[in-house]
Amino acid sequence: MPKIVDHEKRKRLVAEAAIRVIQRDGLDHATVRTVAVEAGLSVGSLRHYFSSQVELFAFCMNIFREQVEERLSTIVLDDRILPSLLQLLMQFLPIDEDRRTEMEAWLSFTSKTLTHTELQHLSNELNDGIYYVTKYVIDLLQEKKLAKPDLDYEIEIEKLYALLDGLALHLILQPQRLQAERVERILNEHLQSLCINQAN
Numbered sequence: 396m397p398k399i400v401d402h403e404k405r406k407r408l409v410a411e412a413a414i415r416v417i418q419r420d421g422l423d424h425a426t427v428r429t430v431a432v433e434a435g436l437s438v439g440s441l442r443h444y445f446s447s448q449v450e451l452f453a454f455c456m457n458i459f460r461e462q463v464e465e466r467l468s469t470i471v472l473d474d475r476i477l478p479s480l481l482q483l484l485m486q487f488l489p490i491d492e493d494r495r496t497e498m499e500a501w502l503s504f505t506s507k508t509l510t511h512t513e514l515q516h517l518s519n520e521l522n523d524g525i526y527y528v529t530k531y532v533i534d535l536l537q538e539k540k541l542a543k544p545d546l547d548y549e550i551e552i553e554k555l556y557a558l559l560d561g562l563a564l565h566l567i568l569q570p571q572r573l574q575a576e577r578v579e580r581i582l583n584e585h586l587q588s589l590c591i592n593q594a595n
Contacts (some may be wrong), residue, residue: 406444409434413455414474418496422503425455449511456517458506459497462522463487467528476539477586480532484582487525489566492539498567529555533589541590551589558585 412434416425426448431441445451466486472479489498501521508518508566530552536542562581 401576402444403554409436409441409444410454413451414458414496417455417500418492422452422455422500425451427451449507449513452504452507452511453517455500456521459500460521462493462497463524470534476535477583478540479591480535480586481579481583484526484532484555484559485575485579487528488563488575490576490578493593495567499561502567525559526552529559532586536586536589541592543589543591546589555585558582 413425413430416429416433420429427441427445428438429452431438434441445454455495460540463486466485470479470483470486471491472483486494487493487590498544505518508514532555533542533552537546558581562573562578566578
């Protein structure tokens, strides 16, 4: 009797193996062969799901996107708007091992979009997701009447987006200079500077 393969379970097995390889060796080493070995599968079996390394890269980045979305789903916005928004923004910064792995993988993935244009669409989606979070922050500050009335809406979204991006990059490139507490203070002071009474 032929063996029945649970494809969703198999893909999850592959996902877990891919994450282990990326955490240990980096995204560049997450090849079909190395992930197959890590998952205890044959290369042929893995190619049933991913015909190329590019497809595997895209799959890995979607795994990390799901992890970020899962973290975001745990953030509850309460009456203390600024602390809640601060915690929301901190989810995108590499301040622990898991988030550092995500960011390092993201930087490797971004560099690959220069030579693999078929990845550009996913790259744009991931970047747009971060942009829309910063837009949501500014929108909420205005909706709750906390934002200064003379804020340049579009510019403030771009400034917050750039700040978040820059802090993430600095945390990866110079972790000895920036600690989580300092980054949190920088973000908090920026949010406060957008508000009328610097309220919470």
